[in-house]
Amino acid sequence: MIDTDFLAETLLKLLGGLPITLELSTISILAGVVLAVLLALLRQASRVGGLFVRAYVFVLRGTPLLLQIFLVYYGLGQFPLIRHSILWPFLREPWWCAILALTLNTAAYGSEIVRGGLAAVPTGAVEAARVAGMSRWTMYRRIILPLAFRQALPAYGNEWVIMVKSTSLASIVTLMEVTGQAYAIISETYRAMEVFLCAGAIYLTLTFLLTRAIGALEHRLTPYLRRPETTLGGLA
Amino acid sequence: MASSLELFGFGPQGWGHQLLLAGLMTLAVSASAFFFGIACGTLGAWGKSSHALLPRLAADVYTTVVRGVPDLLVIYLFYFGGSTAVSAIAHAFGAEGFWGLNGFLVGMLAVGLVSGAYETEVLRGAYLAIPRGEIEAAKAAGMGRWLMLHRIIAPRLLRFALPGMGNVWQQVLKESALVSVTGLVEIMRQTQIGAGSTRQPFAFYIVGFLLYLVLTTLSGFLLHAAERHSARSERRPA
16 A cells, blocks of 8 residues: 555655755754844834834735745846846855845844844843943843843744745745655656655654754753752752 | 836736736635634644544644645645546546646645644634633523533634734735645736736736735734724723
8 A cells, every 4th residue: 555665765855855955944044043133133223224124024024935035036137237246146046046035034034033032131131231331242242132042032943943844935946955856756746645745754854853952952041940950869 | 107007007908907806816715725724723723622532633743744844835735636636536437637626725725724723723722711710600600512602602712812813814815825836826826927928027026015015914904903893891991
């Protein structure tokens, strides 16, 4: 009944797409975090900046990611100005376009998460840092950003899982990552169920590992929430 | 400016009619998927809060798998898997050739199933938020199961679930763009067609952006109004 040869062959072919899936996920997540922090800080910094960030978040969160990928990949090339610029070697490649669209998209969602984290930093901590004579930069680096990051981590974890799944949209602009491979095998063999099982298993493993890693990081960053270990035993 | 008015207007050269129809199609497929998702979510929430092992396990597998796998993959499963099944049935009745599953149906089932996994958690959380005392009071007043469901539980559930359901709706609206891979002519597909035949992809994708923004913003306003309306009993008089 179950064609194990076909399943094994399919799994092997799908794993061939795993490097691209991993590249797209890690690069866009990391670049997205950097951009999200910058956007969240810009939103606080000035009125014009705040307006800009709000408009950015409104547009990027109100439209489908697929449309954003298409706009970058097919839309930008319409202009001779862009085709003759130094950016063209990058914007011509579906890989870079996918990275760009995914990063811009996740940064919009991320900036709201970071904003929540920044808002949760206790005023007392900031005042204490100021009293201790820290400069603005030191205060952000040592006090505000670490506290905000810890606060934002659970929500950000969900966003990263969504991003890993979203890399599948890159297959529509010809990138052969896991979903792209799956599409090719399905349209060749019409065995949708088996291919879905294999591809699903790969994505489930990825998202499972990611949520575990985030959970571990959260555990590490919140020692004060843990119950103290009673190593003293009889003494206590 | 005049040329873009002509391009996106309702004149003989304009794409206005097609884009408007595509917008309606996006709304139709999203709404069907959303309601199918509520049905899936109700089943899922019932399964998760059941005391029997099998429904609980089934609901857990459902939400874990669907939330861990890309939506596009689920759409492919329904599109190709559904077409294979339909073809097999058609052939059994003596028909020949390839029988595809309708893009609208694929979109409704696939996007609905995915949104149902999120809806499960929304509904479960809302059910848990109903004060136990109210249910006990209903029982004490001698209400039957059905009467209690539609007089006490359902109205309270809807009130607590509304914000979460609003989020799911916005998500469904955006996810419906993926259904364009089945050839269903909604906003995404229509802008692709326009972009291809006029060689003005940027303009068409920007119009697509605007159409989605109109839909998400309008639904945002409506949802906000609905939330206010459902919470009116909890507002204090000024």
